[in-house]
Amino acid sequence: MISQTTRVVNPSGLHARPASVFVKCAMSFESKVTARNVSTDSEAKDAKSILAVMGLGMKKGHEIEICADGTDEQEAVSALVQLVESGCGE
Incomplete structure (x- = not known):
């Protein structure tokens, strides 16, 4: 298991649209993926x-x-961190 912390950059946070992009990305990996608001x-x-x-x-x-x-844990965390840091497409 691996984890990484990052900071939300979206002006309105992870509201419905960026949250759905985040979830869609997480679902593309086999690993169990969790998120926590530190x-x-x-x-x-x-x-x-x-x-x-x-x-x-x-x-x-x-x-x-x-x-x-899981088997693709490194790829999952890297992709999701990069997604959050890029603003989830907004």
Whole structure:
């Protein structure tokens, strides 16, 4: 299992559209992927669930920890960190 922390850069945080892009990316990997809002000290949630990701309430500037466990864990974490740092396409 590996994890990495990054910071949300979207001006409106991870609202519905960027959250769906994040979830779609997470679903493309075999590994179990979780996300946690470090800034609010939330529990880790399933990054492949739109409701779970939106429930983390990630706003601009919040730190997010992305963890993956499985055969493609490194690729999953790298792709999701890069996605968050790029603003999830916004």
